[in-house]
Amino acid sequence: MRALIRLSLLLAAVATTLACLPVTDLQQTGAPVVTAASAAPVNALKPVSTSTPSPAAESDIEVREVKVTPELQNPPDPPLPTPDDSYPLPPATDTAVPYPNPAGDTEIVVTQQFDETETRLAARWHELDEELLQYLTLAWDSPYQIRPGETHRFAVGLIDCCYVFTEFDVQASWSISPTVGATIDPHTGYFTVDKDTPHGTVYTVTADVENGRASPTIDVYVYTLEENPLIGRWREEKQYSCSDGEEIIPGQDQGIGELQFDADGTFSVTWFPFEVYKDYWGAYSYEKNSAELILFVEDGNYVPDDLDGSGYAVVDGSDHLLLREMWLGMRQFQPNGTNCGHLFVRDQN
Numbered sequence: 001m002r003a004l005i006r007l008s009l010l011l012a013a014v015a016t017t018l019a020c021l022p023v024t025d026l027q028q029t030g031a032p033v034v035t036a037a038s039a040a041p042v043n044a045l046k047p048v049s050t051s052t053p054s055p056a057a058e059s060d061i062e063v064r065e066v067k068v069t070p071e072l073q074n075p076p077d078p079p080l081p082t083p084d085d086s087y088p089l090p091p092a093t094d095t096a097v098p099y100p101n102p103a104g105d106t107e108i109v110v111t112q113q114f115d116e117t118e119t120r121l122a123a124r125w126h127e128l129d130e131e132l133l134q135y136l137t138l139a140w141d142s143p144y145q146i147r148p149g150e151t152h153r154f155a156v157g158l159i160d161c162c163y164v165f166t167e168f169d170v171q172a173s174w175s176i177s178p179t180v181g182a183t184i185d186p187h188t189g190y191f192t193v194d195k196d197t198p199h200g201t202v203y204t205v206t207a208d209v210e211n212g213r214a215s216p217t218i219d220v221y222v223y224t225l226e227e228n229p230l231i232g233r234w235r236e237e238k239q240y241s242c243s244d245g246e247e248i249i250p251g252q253d254q255g256i257g258e259l260q261f262d263a264d265g266t267f268s269v270t271w272f273p274f275e276v277y278k279d280y281w282g283a284y285s286y287e288k289n290s291a292e293l294i295l296f297v298e299d300g301n302y303v304p305d306d307l308d309g310s311g312y313a314v315v316d317g318s319d320h321l322l323l324r325e326m327w328l329g330m331r332q333f334q335p336n337g338t339n340c341g342h343l344f345v346r347d348q349n
Contacts, residue, residue: 133209135158136157136158136168136214136216137157137159137218138205138207138217138218139154139218140163142218142219143221143264144219145220145221145222145223145262145264146193147193147223147224148193148194148196148197148199148222148224149194149195150192151190151192152190152191153188153191154184154205154218155167155168156168156170156172156207156209156216163276170210171210172189172207172208172209172210173186173187173207174187174189174191174205175206175208176191176203176204176205176206177204177206178203181193181201181222182194182201182203182222184205189205189207191203198222199222199223199227199228200221200222201221202219202220203219203220204220205217205218205219219264221264223263225318228263228286229288229318230261230284230293230313230315230321231263232260233259233260233347234258234260234261235255235256235257235258235259235345235347236250236255236256236257236259236343237249237344237345238250239343240324240339240341240342242338242339247343248339253331254271254330254331256269256271256344257270257272257273258270259321259344265283266281266282267281267282267283267284267295269329271331271332277301278301279302279303279332280297280299280301280302280303281298282295282296282297283298284296286313290312291312292311292313293310293312294309294310295326295328296309303329304328304329304330304332305329306330306338307327308326308327308340310325311326311341312324318346319345320344320345321343321344321345321346323342324341325340325341326342327339328342
């Protein structure tokens, strides 16, 4: 009896010793070990089985430290919502990404489709609220200008980040006013000007979105270079001194990078064109017969102090523009160097 008591006490001491040993000591004893690979996830623990595990060979035992960081315990972001059945997603080859909505509360999904010939960017939404409707426009460049005989397709969309026009796939009915001298397809928005429509004609294009929910418009100016050869973008090549008319070549990055005249009677001057930035802008008056040009500066990010906006403009052929007895200024932070004329070349891009 005393022998059995001693044996029981010995077994209890051994069990206590084994329970206090670290994991590495357990591995040496051949006891089974729960590895990281077999451990249950932190958020998905299951009841521990009471059955006796089968003996594991020492070579099969792997001891790894398992670290659980707070980031791993956070649930993943929910999936992006998708349009309902009335606005189905395009084929699986398309990529859907969230589009920043100016209104802030209407979910918009932009689908970008790629093939061998074109990249199409279209947008679909669940519901249009009244706040979003006010941002709708029909083109990136407004007002729009076009020559007789040309065709342009207008579309409903938003201008994203100042200069990117994103087209929306919506139901719209198109119309123009006046209706003489041009036509527009009421279903597709294709606008065509007759070949004999005179210079200076102005049309208003309207899109009736979703049966009257919104009616964005855009003015379209018809022009010809025969009547106004200034229209377009120009880049400075030379300057002319006031004393003797000597040609002066502007230094690197000192010449005017963009002088733009539009058919609606506005102009802008920019030394270093970047996205939608302009140095100064306003309206202009041009008399073709006398070549007299007057620039009326209305505002700007930088307006030169020595600006002289009154003089004469002569277009040589169709590629060069000579400004005489007027001065558009020097680039900001450049040394003063007032001259009395410029030579520009038409920008064909």
